[in-house]
Amino acid sequence: MDSLPRRVVLQLGLAQLINWGVTFYLPGAFAPAIVADTGWGGQQVFAGLSVALLVMGLISPLSGPLIQRLGGRRLMQIGALLNASGCIGLSLCSTSGGYFAAWALLGLGMRLSLYDTLFATLAGLAGAAARPVMVQITLLGGLASAVFWPLGHGLLDAYGWRTGIALYGVLALCSGLLLSGLPNAAAAPAQQIDQAPATVPWPRKLGYALSVTLISFISAGLSAHLPGLLLDFNLPLWLAALWGIGQTCSRLAQSLLARSLSALRLNVWVGMGLSLSFAIGLCSQGRIWLACVFVFGYGAMNGLATLLRASLPFELFEHGQYAQLVGRLLAPGFVCAAAAPWCYAAVREVAGDEGMLGLSLGLALVVLTVARLLSRVGARLAREDVSTSDRGC
Numbered sequence: 001m002d003s004l005p006r007r008v009v010l011q012l013g014l015a016q017l018i019n020w021g022v023t024f025y026l027p028g029a030f031a032p033a034i035v036a037d038t039g040w041g042g043q044q045v046f047a048g049l050s051v052a053l054l055v056m057g058l059i060s061p062l063s064g065p066l067i068q069r070l071g072g073r074r075l076m077q078i079g080a081l082l083n084a085s086g087c088i089g090l091s092l093c094s095t096s097g098g099y100f101a102a103w104a105l106l107g108l109g110m111r112l113s114l115y116d117t118l119f120a121t122l123a124g125l126a127g128a129a130a131r132p133v134m135v136q137i138t139l140l141g142g143l144a145s146a147v148f149w150p151l152g153h154g155l156l157d158a159y160g161w162r163t164g165i166a167l168y169g170v171l172a173l174c175s176g177l178l179l180s181g182l183p184n185a186a187a188a189p190a191q192q193i194d195q196a197p198a199t200v201p202w203p204r205k206l207g208y209a210l211s212v213t214l215i216s217f218i219s220a221g222l223s224a225h226l227p228g229l230l231l232d233f234n235l236p237l238w239l240a241a242l243w244g245i246g247q248t249c250s251r252l253a254q255s256l257l258a259r260s261l262s263a264l265r266l267n268v269w270v271g272m273g274l275s276l277s278f279a280i281g282l283c284s285q286g287r288i289w290l291a292c293v294f295v296f297g298y299g300a301m302n303g304l305a306t307l308l309r310a311s312l313p314f315e316l317f318e319h320g321q322y323a324q325l326v327g328r329l330l331a332p333g334f335v336c337a338a339a340a341p342w343c344y345a346a347v348r349e350v351a352g353d354e355g356m357l358g359l360s361l362g363l364a365l366v367v368l369t370v371a372r373l374l375s376r377v378g379a380r381l382a383r384e385d386v387s388t389s390d391r392g393c
Helices: 006-021 026-038 042-070 072-092 096-113 115-141 144-159 161-181 190-195 202-223 226-232 237-257 263-282 288-316 319-338 340-392
Strands: none
Touching: 006 072, 006 096, 006 115, 006 144, 006 161, 026 042, 026 144, 026 161, 026 226, 042 072, 042 096, 042 115, 042 319, 042 340, 072 096, 072 115, 072 161, 096 115, 115 237, 115 288, 115 319, 144 161, 144 237, 202 226, 202 263, 202 288, 202 319, 202 340, 226 237, 226 288, 226 340, 237 288, 263 288, 263 340, 288 319, 319 340
């Protein structure tokens, strides 16, 4: 695959921005209004995102075969249509059963339309050469929270939560049109995909899956509560936009340093950065400048973590293993992350915002430990490759 035209890269980035904004970041904008209007508890409302993430985990192992059968572009367009249908369902629901059914529909759409399907498609088309394109696309996608949290609050004030979410559905439909420039190619030859997973040593698979699971849990749990956390600290809501700005800035920096910093080394730095960010967050209450550092820093690390989810497999697995193997290894992360919004809501009710940040700090320290162990595995692989090369000479 030749390099994608800039227009297509821009369209893919806008499509990701929209689909992330109308799904994953929806509770941050509308959840408090839904609680106030329906009388449902906060844990129940945030559990909607948990249902979506659970569905994502359950269907994730099927993503590789679906890309192979239908092609990545078509699959993502189906996902955009499901996102639109889920938003319309949310806007019309009057019972908790209908609410969770709409979120289940959104879970299907999210798994088919977000980064993981797009990255697997690009990896199948171009292998490791697709990494620069992935970074370029995420520069726009990373701004989803910065755009959709303020947009959601604006729609909420102007039209109410039901009409606001319905308008989200219209935007999701538009995102499907933006995907039209992506080649509709399969991820990799079918026989190569079917044979690859069995050849990968388990430490690599376990390390990758555990790293993704921990970061996904933190992201899913804290992102839904970040706007409310800032309001509880008596800080302006616009600070939440720094999260998305941090994501884009860190990805831009990573694109400039990509040749000098491996994904395995960057993974260690992300673990350190996450731990430092949450430590600063615990000290930031009432201090606007520390809050700015916390939100920007956490957003920056989360942005890099998303790229690592796409780039680590290039250093741990073979090209032909990407779509099928990564789809399977992401499944535990989605399933565990499904409990995160509810878990964070429960911790917040019991221990307040400090409890949420303390939980995040503890998990970030585990992320750092796993990253260091995974880096050692990568170093061992590099030594083995050098030894094999010397014997071949």
